[in-house]
Amino acid sequence: MGSTTIRSALAFPGLQLAGVITSSAEKAGRDAAVFAGLPGLTGIAATTDVDAALGAADAVAYMASGDIRPEEAIADIERALKSGAHVVTPSLYSLYDPRSAPPEWVERLTAAAQAGQASLLVSGVDPGWGNDALAVTAASLCTRIKTITCQEIFDYSTYNQPFAVKVSCGFGGAMDETPMMLLPTIPTMVWGGNVRMIGRGLGIEIDEITEEVERLPLDETVDTVLGPFEKGTQGAFYLKVIGWSAGERRVVIEHITRIHPSCAPHWPQPDQGVGDHRVIVDGDPQLTITTRADVPGGTRADGGNTTAANRLLGAVEWLATQPAGIYDGLDVPLRSALPADVEATRWA
DSSP, rough: OHHHHHHHHHTTTTTOOOOESSOTTTTTBHHHHHHHHHHSSSSEEEOOOOOHHHHSSSSSESSOOOOSOHHHHHHHHHHHHHOOOEEEESSGGGGGGGGGGGGHHHHHHHHHHHHHTTTEEEEEEEEEEGGHHHHHHTTTTOEEEEEEEEEEEEEGOOOHHHHIIIIHHHHHHHSSSSOOOSSSTTTHHHHHHHHHHHHHHHTOOOOOOEEEEEEEEEESEEEEEEEEEOOTEEEEEEEEEEETTTTEEEEEEEEEESSSSTTTTOOOSSSSTTTEEEEEEEEEEEEEEEOOOOOOOOOOOHHHHHHHHHHHHHHHHHHHTTTTTEEEETTSSOOOOOOOHHHHGGOO
């Protein structure tokens, strides 16, 4: 996400890349273009001097992982807010919905925002907008709604992220061992906030969240960008995070994820290529919106990550006009209003 966001920030209408912070001494001094795989140089070198970088910036896109280091991520974000920088980040799942987040986190970051007169948006990477604003917008096209399902369908055979693929998702692991992402309560921690937000955005209260997980082994050994994955190891999972209201199944977030397209062929498949994001409204009318994103030379996962980064970068202009505080994906418009001459720079 850091590399993706560097690439986007260099071209995003109304924004200028002011600095890149790294925690690695080995990366300090490298030009930003190196991390983003861009030709030429930007003249902006990565630095470990956090105060200097914050002093040059009006906003921070915080892209370091918070998965297994949430306290460190909160401290970093708190520091940026206190410096007066607006912050956008995908790193703290529990804050996707601030209303149901741990109160101590909300209090701490609200105090930091007030101290720096800055604002914060936390939104997801799968791709975030698909699990909040797009779902609510889609439902507004229907007269009646029974259930809303947000779906991510992905083949990870081209996704070169070993920790995410092998450790978080458990691909290639033993079927008698549950991977981190699928442990009980973890899916609700990650996506429960989105389920609650969609319900709230459409006038209902989600009073219970349940989880369903199905895992399947590989029938044969397959080759991927990360090398071979052996027969009998985990090859696919179907995850559902289900929001209930007054005993009715109302909002569902699903992940149908494979390490290779040959696995679990009977489960939902992308319309084309390696992956789709969908919003499906079971109602009147029956409505399905399918989105996919590609970037030159990248995988479809890179395209999805780019839309997630651009959703966050696009929120900066709006955040800068609001009272200090924490905002969510329903608060922030999908499209912030930019002056016409700035918007025109979006055209290639």
